[in-house]
Amino acid sequence: MTGHVLIHRFHPQKDAVPYTQSYTFRYEEGMSVLNVLNQIHEEQDPTLGYSYCCKAVKCGLCGVIINGKPCLTCEQPALPEMTLEPLHGFPVLKDLIVDRSEYEARRPDLRLYLERNADPAYQPEPIDMLRFDWFKRVSRCIECYCCVSVCPVYQKNPQEFAGPCAFTLEARQVFDPRDNLNRKILLKDMGINQCIGCKKCSSVCPMDAGPMEAILKMRSVVCNNEDNA
């Protein structure tokens, strides 16, 4: 069966404005969108730009907008008719490849490492399993930025709101029962109070890392000092 796909194209040194190119492909049951891109790249157009690495939902490099929804191409089953665009909210490097470096460049400010006053007296340290569950869930984030590209607050105001991915990364430290740093000011600076709780981020997260749930939990626990969980 022949499939049709419309792909957003843009080469910054050659094109004044982006355009859409249409390709046909051999559609097969059980293909992923990445299989389609690879087929086009190998058989028709080696200049097509898209990124991927692990082919297995681990590297977070293959996120694109498929028929309007951000997805990982290696995970998303292909449809016979599709439209592919680069993730929203990021500068486009080429075609479907977005420039992640700007968002990544914020990471050093987030202190994404264990901050503690002293090394543990005894190892392995006993861990509070309730906090472990929160820690475990947010740690699944593979930084694919699907959530960032649907977050209405980030899209409108990327300067004042760090975006769901950054909060998920921060949450790993916040929920880590071993971490001693008070991250309240940091979270406020990241704009935690601006999240409107729309759940769009969590609904597109391929890892079920629960960005919105993490934001709400951090807001109640750290920012309002409700309990000590």
Added chain:
Amino acid sequence: MRRVETDVLVVGAGGAGMMAAIAASRKGVRACIVSKGKALRSGATVMAPGALAAVDDRWKEQQDSKMLHEQDTLRGGDWLCNQELVRQTVEKIGGLVMDLERMGCMFHRTPDGKTLALRTEGGHSCYRSPYMENRTGHEMLKGLWGEAQKRRIPFYEEVMITGLDIQNGHACGAVGFHTVTGEVWLFQANAVILATGGAGELYELSDNSNDLTGDGYALALSAGAQLMDMEFVQTYPIGFLAPPQLRGVLGCYPIIAHLHNSNGERFMHRYDSRLELTTRNRLSQAIMIEVLEGRGSPLGGVYCDLTYLEKGYLKREFPALYNNYRSVGLDPEKDRFEIAPTYHFFMGGAKVDSNWQTNIPGLYSVGEAAAGVHGSNRVGQNALSEMIVSAAAAGEHSADSVRAKRTVPVSTGLAIKLEKQLDELRHSGNGMTPGNQRSRLQSIMQKGASVLRSEDSLNNAMKELVQLEKIPVKLSSTDCFCNRELLEAMENKNLLLVAKCVITAALLRRETRGAQYRHDFPKTDWENWTKNVLLEMQGGNITTSTVQVSFPYYQPEVE
């Protein structure tokens, strides 16, 4: 051209690369990481779901011991392992797992939260391997990356190293190019640590990420270092054959899989009393023998059956795997599915001493880029352990040794040569695309140098490779910017060289052992082959030699 100066240059941002840089930095020298892929987004470490084997008094099962771990490793490797390196690995890994936790990694706890929960896999005598969900490698990288940030270790990402600078027989830098901008980068250092991972891209069916193209093996060999055990390529026995989306991806764990041939027979009883829990090599070989003898599935594998499991078990115990099945519309509680061995791990690599230094002073090799610990066949869950131990040791040793040395200016000539090479590639005349060249190479290797091999299949593969090499490559665009074909073409050069290494070593070893099954020599030859095959580059040709394995701690148990 960009220039970077450092003390210890680490090539590769997987677990080995990050650990090595951290270990060097702790010793107070400057270390930096240059990596073809992005940190946390490239290599095999981020993909490793399983666990890392680590016996330690603080959490081990009562009957377990470091000695037992050591023996399991040696047996699994069919007695070709470097016993010194194995001992180092089992001795040090427990302490390093706790080091990882101090850096910020966290491994699963028992339900009361008091100590580490453990996993096991075929080949291990006990439950001895800490883990985190189905993303153990990812968890390790998160902690390591955090520590590297804290130490302000610079990362130069998306730069492919293509050559090493060896002056007066000493490694003192490297050259490469940025895969987005096309710009050439020159690194000056007092020591270079290769942490470039394996070469899964050599084969059609592979579970590796697409950046694992054997660069480190090619770099080491071309620089004059010796490679060892290159014939031993591990397949993960249970990889999906279909649907296309999951082709090559790890399909199930042997611990729960029941494998059936086309007659509906659970055939493993004819090969090994441990059934599917035998070592990986035997399971892969048994599967391919079933296929060869006409009892295979339509796509050239066998069936994996999970329907016997209690309802809900998979979803509860292996959520990631279960989601994988469901995402392609497969119901493992009802359907069996076709699997075959998929390329997973390279036992071979640069030959190293107990400081993980190659025969070139200042050049180290760690993680999957090094040979020695796994012998002819790796026991599951040992790779991540070796990765951490080797990197910690090499990081420290390189730091100690750089302090004694003066900096040699790096040769700019290397960069100019690379610029010219890239330029020529971009403007080459007629030929095949790098993508097609890659597929051809993969199918040659899959056909001739995979699980079951023979003199004929290997010779044919070599012939076809030589032919393939003669066909020039042509890029579709002369761009420097974001030109994936440029990267692929440079990687293909390495893959072609590594493919020849695998075939050359496999031909020389006229026996069946570990991951190598030779049709024409189906027996293990204890008389003549307790040896490692060494490869070296001389005058542009690969030359071979063998060296007797030494048995300082254990004598081989001959079957």
